[in-house]
Amino acid sequence: MSEHYDVVILGMGPGGEAAAGQLLQAGKRVALIESELIGGECGYWACIPSKTLLRPVELALATAATPGITAGTLDWESARAWRDDMVRHLDDTKQAADYQKQGATVIRGTARLAAPGLVDVDGRRISADHIIIATGSAPERPQIEGLDQAAVWTNREVTNLSEVPARAVIIGASAVAVEVSQYLRGFGAEVTIVGRGRRILRREEPRVSTLMEEHLRSQGISLRLGATPVRASNHGTHSTLELDDGTTLSAEVITLATGRRPRTAGLGLEALGVSVEDHGAIEVDEHCRAGSGLWAVGDVTGRMPFTHVAKYQASIAVDAILGRPRTAQYGSIPRVVFGSPEVASVGLTVEQAKTQGLPVTTAVVDLTAALARPWTYEQQPSGAELGLVADAEGETLLGAWAVAPQSSEWIHQAALAIGAEIPISRLIEQVAQFPTFSEGYLTALSELQQTRTN
Ligand SMILES: Cc1cc2nc3c(=O)[nH]c(=O)nc-3n(C[C@H](O)[C@H](O)[C@H](O)COP(=O)(O)OP(=O)(O)OC[C@H]3O[C@@H](n4cnc5c(N)ncnc54)[C@H](O)[C@@H]3O)c2cc1C
Numbered sequence: 001m002s003e004h005y006d007v008v009i010l011g012m013g014p015g016g017e018a019a020a021g022q023l024l025q026a027g028k029r030v031a032l033i034e035s036e037l038i039g040g041e042c043g044y045w046a047c048i049p050s051k052t053l054l055r056p057v058e059l060a061l062a063t064a065a066t067p068g069i070t071a072g073t074l075d076w077e078s079a080r081a082w083r084d085d086m087v088r089h090l091d092d093t094k095q096a097a098d099y100q101k102q103g104a105t106v107i108r109g110t111a112r113l114a115a116p117g118l119v120d121v122d123g124r125r126i127s128a129d130h131i132i133i134a135t136g137s138a139p140e141r142p143q144i145e146g147l148d149q150a151a152v153w154t155n156r157e158v159t160n161l162s163e164v165p166a167r168a169v170i171i172g173a174s175a176v177a178v179e180v181s182q183y184l185r186g187f188g189a190e191v192t193i194v195g196r197g198r199r200i201l202r203r204e205e206p207r208v209s210t211l212m213e214e215h216l217r218s219q220g221i222s223l224r225l226g227a228t229p230v231r232a233s234n235h236g237t238h239s240t241l242e243l244d245d246g247t248t249l250s251a252e253v254i255t256l257a258t259g260r261r262p263r264t265a266g267l268g269l270e271a272l273g274v275s276v277e278d279h280g281a282i283e284v285d286e287h288c289r290a291g292s293g294l295w296a297v298g299d300v301t302g303r304m305p306f307t308h309v310a311k312y313q314a315s316i317a318v319d320a321i322l323g324r325p326r327t328a329q330y331g332s333i334p335r336v337v338f339g340s341p342e343v344a345s346v347g348l349t350v351e352q353a354k355t356q357g358l359p360v361t362t363a364v365v366d367l368t369a370a371l372a373r374p375w376t377y378e379q380q381p382s383g384a385e386l387g388l389v390a391d392a393e394g395e396t397l398l399g400a401w402a403v404a405p406q407s408s409e410w411i412h413q414a415a416l417a418i419g420a421e422i423p424i425s426r427l428i429e430q431v432a433q434f435p436t437f438s439e440g441y442l443t444a445l446s447e448l449q450q451t452r453t454n
């Protein structure tokens with residue numbers, strides 16, 4: 001006999017946790033299955049430790065750029081201790097107890113789909129009206145000769161490091177590489193990012209890449225772009241990485257920042273006829289439905305692999321389960337790289353708009369030239385810009401990006417404008433507080449309007 005629940009959730013990262021919270025609140029009988037730690041990759045080996053380690057580095061850089069305060073001294077031991085507290089010393093006992101108190105059944109183990117509506121956890125059989133798969137993603141391991149013998153870190157080791165290596169080579173040139181390079185460099189490592197493309201953050205506007213490359217270089221981070229690693233070797237005290245241009249890099253650790261693979265292997269999806277894409281992602285419809293009574297949320301769906309998206313998809317799936325379906329909309333969800341300065345974007349890039357056959361107008365504002373805020377923020381500001389992408393008629397925004405302090409916060413104005421399709425003629429009537437970075441929107445919007453009238 002199997003135990004029966006209204007809903008069983010496979011994986012308790014941000015997606016699983018958001019679904020669990022809402023279902024328990026709705027009075028559902030819920031079983032939660034977790035093979036490692038409640039909180040998932042985000043809580044222990046990704047968002048939380050990386051943002052915690054970035055914060056003192058961000059402050060040290062800001063302090064060095066601000067007169068009237070003595071440049072901050074970074075202290076690895078106390079940063080590490082704060083990080084350890086923030087990742088709960090890799091202990092989720094309290095989280096499990098809290099869920100149990102709320103009426104959930106918490107099951108430790110690796111879940112597998114045994115049949116429609118039936119889950120197997122190491123021999124224990126659990127049936128449910130609905131199954132939500134929220135098993136997340138694992139680091140992608142590139143095919144590089146000798147990599148298995150070299151000293152290699154993934155996101156797990158590089159976010160939970162106990163000592164900062166003297167030298168680090170990072171393979172990959174996207175969000176993980178930018179964030180990790182900045183805290184490793186800040187705490188004293190010599191860092192080289194190896195990117196096979198010609199620019200970093202390749203999914204964003206080319207100008208974003210250029211600005212951020214300049215910031216990274218100015219902080220002493222080396223960039224080897226347009227270079228592909230071909231061979232790695234372990235030399236005991238250090239490892240080397242040979243690139244296809246014939247050069248060799250040497251470091252104590254090689255960190256992989258080469259993307260993620262949805263965790264679907266071994267789940268038994270194929271046997272149940274559930275569609276899995278090439279890369280392992282579960283195909284879902286606009287309600288996050290993967291099949292009858294089967295739902296998938298978060299990184300496992302391969303759609304915008306961010307924590308806020310996992311939580312959003314969870315709310316979409318739960319609402320459908322509770323009989324009040326909504327349609328998932330991804331077009332105005334922000335994307336942020338928490339570097340110094342922050343890189344924030346939302347909506348379409350010019351390239352993406354073109355691919356969709358949408359003619360566009362654009363405006364780019366040098367915030368340092370246009371605003372007072374950068375000058376009251378630091379003594380010699382540079383490299384802070386805001387870009388807007390609008391339809392060719394200049395009526396509504398399609399996209400926005402910013403490389404500037406705190407842009408993770410103020411990008412949400414553009415997100416709201418894009419999501420709610422607020423006309424530019426209305427947006428430009430807003431008055432922004434002086435002196436703020438938000439004033440940049442008015443400058444960029446007037447530029448868009450001028451392009452339109454010219
Ligand atoms: C270094 C780094 C930094 C990041 N920083 C940010 C950030 O600042 N902001 C942001 O929005 N995103 C960030 N991300 C992305 C973010 O971590 C993911 O998008 C998010 O964790 C996805 O949540 P999830 O619930 O889908 O999966 P996960 O967090 O991966 O959780 C899945 C859970 O399922 C469990 N599980 C897997 N298989 C099974 C099974 N068969 N049975 C039972 N349990 C199982 C796992 O143990 C895990 O606990 C970062 C990623 C990295 C690598």
Ligand SMILES: NC(=O)c1ccc[n+]([C@@H]2O[C@H](COP(=O)([O-])OP(=O)(O)OC[C@H]3O[C@@H](n4cnc5c(N)ncnc54)[C@H](O)[C@@H]3O)[C@@H](O)[C@H]2O)c1
Nearest residue numbers: 142172173174175176177196257258259260305336337338
């Ligand atoms: N602040 C945030 O929200 C945040 C922070 C970090 C990560 N994340 C998310 O986590 C996920 C993983 O990030 P990421 O930066 O690892 O992945 P990514 O998929 O964004 O980028 C992968 C990078 O690795 C490179 N690469 C892949 N295979 C390679 C190979 N064989 N040799 C050389 N280079 C190779 C790619 O060219 C690219 O530069 C992303 O989805 C990202 O959005 C989010």
